[in-house]
Amino acid sequence: MESLYLLIPLSVLIAFAGGALFWWSTRSGQFDDLEGPAHRILQDDDSVAGE
Structure with missing residues (x-):
């Protein structure tokens, strides 16, 4: 019983x-573009980085 305290x-x-973490993530736009x-x-992107 004491452990319940x-x-x-x-x-x-x-x-x-x-709840606070969920509120923060929705306010900061984490779920805007799923x-x-x-x-x-x-998307097929065949360009090489740096060129």
């Missing part, structure tokens, strides 16, 4: 930290 506040803090990188891999 530690585990419940700790789980609440972890949940708030996860399909762009996948399409860039498929």
Whole structure:
């Protein structure tokens, strides 16, 4: 029973930290373009870097 006094506040803090990280990532634009990188891999680019 005494371990619940530690585990419940700790789980609440972890949940708030996860929510804060998700809020930060959506505000900074991490989820704006989900399909762009996948399409860039498929584009054929034969140019050599540096030329």
